[in-house]
Amino acid sequence: MNNESYVSVELKGYLDGLRLIIDSDASIAEIESAIKQRLANLGDSLTGTTVRIEQQQNRSLSPEDVNYFYSLMQQEYGLAPPDSDEEVASTPRLTSPSNEQPIRGIPANPPNAPIYQEPFSEEKEKAEFIRHTLRSGQVERFLEGNIIVIGDVNPGAEVTASGDIIILGNLRGIAHAGALGNIAAAVVAMNMEPTQLRIGNIITRPPSRKRRRKPMMEVARIKQGNVIVEDFEGF
Amino acid sequence: MGRVIVITSGKGGVGKSTCVANIGTALALSNKKVTVVDADIGLRNLDVIMGLESRVVYTSMDVIDGSSTLERALVKDRRVENLKLLAASQRNNKNDVEPEQMRDMCLKLKEENDYVLVDSPAGIEQGFRNAASAAEEALVVTTPEVSAVRDADRIIGLLQSEEIHKIDLIINRINPKLVAKGDMLDSEDVLDILSIDLIGVVPEDPNIVGSTNRGQPLIFDSKTGAAGAYWRISERIEGKEVPIPEFKVDGAFTRFWGKLIGRRDGEIN
Numbered sequence: 001m002n003n004e005s006y007v008s009v010e011l012k013g014y015l016d017g018l019r020l021i022i023d024s025d026a027s028i029a030e031i032e033s034a035i036k037q038r039l040a041n042l043g044d045s046l047t048g049t050t051v052r053i054e055q056q057q058n059r060s061l062s063p064e065d066v067n068y069f070y071s072l073m074q075q076e077y078g079l080a081p082p083d084s085d086e087e088v089a090s091t092p093r094l095t096s097p098s099n100e101q102p103i104r105g106i107p108a109n110p111p112n113a114p115i116y117q118e119p120f121s122e123e124k125e126k127a128e129f130i131r132h133t134l135r136s137g138q139v140e141r142f143l144e145g146n147i148i149v150i151g152d153v154n155p156g157a158e159v160t161a162s163g164d165i166i167i168l169g170n171l172r173g174i175a176h177a178g179a180l181g182n183i184a185a186a187v188v189a190m191n192m193e194p195t196q197l198r199i200g201n202i203i204t205r206p207p208s209r210k211r212r213r214k215p216m217m218e219v220a221r222i223k224q225g226n227v228i229v230e231d232f233e234g235f
Numbered sequence: 236m237g238r239v240i241v242i243t244s245g246k247g248g249v250g251k252s253t254c255v256a257n258i259g260t261a262l263a264l265s266n267k268k269v270t271v272v273d274a275d276i277g278l279r280n281l282d283v284i285m286g287l288e289s290r291v292v293y294t295s296m297d298v299i300d301g302s303s304t305l306e307r308a309l310v311k312d313r314r315v316e317n318l319k320l321l322a323a324s325q326r327n328n329k330n331d332v333e334p335e336q337m338r339d340m341c342l343k344l345k346e347e348n349d350y351v352l353v354d355s356p357a358g359i360e361q362g363f364r365n366a367a368s369a370a371e372e373a374l375v376v377t378t379p380e381v382s383a384v385r386d387a388d389r390i391i392g393l394l395q396s397e398e399i400h401k402i403d404l405i406i407n408r409i410n411p412k413l414v415a416k417g418d419m420l421d422s423e424d425v426l427d428i429l430s431i432d433l434i435g436v437v438p439e440d441p442n443i444v445g446s447t448n449r450g451q452p453l454i455f456d457s458k459t460g461a462a463g464a465y466w467r468i469s470e471r472i473e474g475k476e477v478p479i480p481e482f483k484v485d486g487a488f489t490r491f492w493g494k495l496i497g498r499r500d501g502e503i504n
């Protein structure tokens with residue numbers, strides 16, 4: 001065995017599922033054991049999630065190897081390969097780092113939650129505007145569409161909509177989009193630091209993170225039964 | 236016509252009454268006519284902090300039920316011209332007063348004073364509404380603790396729904412050592428949540444306790460530490476441009492950065 005061989009297997013969550021990013025010049029067997037190691041303690045929390053293999057430029061796995069890894073992940077961890085055959089055959093190469101953000105939040109896994117493909121709510125027509133900061137103890141509810149807050153949602157405040165919630169400010173309280181069960185609803189905030197985020201019937205709590213991260217516009221929505229937060233690049 | 240300013244907090248014990256006593260005294264020492272009103276009915280202590288307890292004969296309750304005129308109920312502070320106190324009854328409770336009654340008294344006092352400072356009780360119930368009833372401005376006091384900031388936020392929301400829109404923030408009991416260690420929220424953390432104008436930062440000061448016990452507001456005896464901060468707040472209330480120092484561990488202070496003071500529209504540079 002070559003002791004200079006290098007294996008890096010990274011797992012990241014994106015809007016369209018997981019990506020397994022392989023960067024290695026090692027043998028197939030070594031990559032396989034690295035994948036197993038990476039997936040070992042995930043339990044069944046990701047069952048049914050789509051996973052896509054991506055490779056760094058310096059490594060070219062054969063389509064057979066890629067297919068072998070897909071079937072391995074499917075059989076042992078319940079991860080589904082991307083649905084188009086084409087994608088299986090020609091694994092995309094990672095040429096530049098993606099600017100999408102990996103999954104944050106605690107993956108909630110409601111049994112039998114339908115997986116919507118349409119990411120945004122159908123209640124697009126109606127919106128309620130809140131033109132001030134929602135402070136502790138203040139609650140806004142709109143069950144006929146979307147809510148747009150021009151201000152912050154502070155800790156202790158709550159905003160609930162049957163459709164999407166758009167916060168042109170800091171989200172630090174609780175936001176509940178799709179409150180009538182629309183799990184295609186989304187929460188958008190200029191600075192996403194909620195106490196709790198609820199979409200449809202899924203409740204998440206974000207991981208605690210370093211203070212004073214540079215704020216950026218982000219969107220949270222459900223994908224494959226998990227709440228995923230990513231850079232917001234428009235509806 | 237003067238200004239009616241309510242001093243309030245949400246959370247109890249954060250230093251409202253101490254602020255009222257010191258800022259009221261500072262304004263009076265700057266030759267303003269000031270009346271401080273204790274709206275903490277049932278738990279009066281502004282008179283104690285100001286050392287006027289033994290001279291209280293009538294309270295706002297007596298004015299309301301007609302046993303005293305407003306003029307007669309005011310206790311004059313002998314140490315400084317133009318400073319008076321309207322004490323709260325200890326026998327009654329907050330629900331014995333209606334917001335309109337409090338409002339009427341404060342509006343009368345407003346005619347004869349430059350400043351009417353109303354010391355609000357903690358909480359969000361009727362006592363708070365009474366205290367805020369005549370005010371057009373508010374000073375919200377908080378300590379740099381998450382729970383106090385949360386309650387301050389709540390109070391700010393309530394003040395805004397009472398149509399009080401000039402709301403300034405006092406951060407009390409900043410301890411530079413704890414901030415440096417990262418154990419205490421700093422002013423920027425607090426402002427980030429509350430996003431209102433900061434009018435002063437008062438450091439934790441061991442001399443406060445003694446001054447409270449003696450009934451002699453610290454401002455009479457000192458121009459540094461907390462007393463210095465109260466002085467500067469009184470000057471800012473008067474519209475003067477006084478920078479807000481950043482309290483450093485070594486006791487020296489530098490000025491806050493423009494980012495933070497920029498919130499008071501151009502007041503401090």
Ligand SMILES: Nc1ncnc2c1ncn2[C@@H]1O[C@H](COP(=O)(O)OP(=O)(O)OP(=O)(O)O)[C@@H](O)[C@H]1O
Binds near residue numbers: 250357441
């Ligand atoms: N800057 C300070 N440094 C040290 N101690 C302080 C400071 N400010 C207030 N204190 C102390 O905190 C305690 C509470 O102060 P104070 O009575 O003014 O608070 P309050 O908000 O009026 O309370 P309440 O809600 O009960 O009316 C007192 O013991 C006081 O001496």
Ligand SMILES: [Mg+2]
Binds near residue numbers: 252253356
């Ligand atoms: Mg008090």
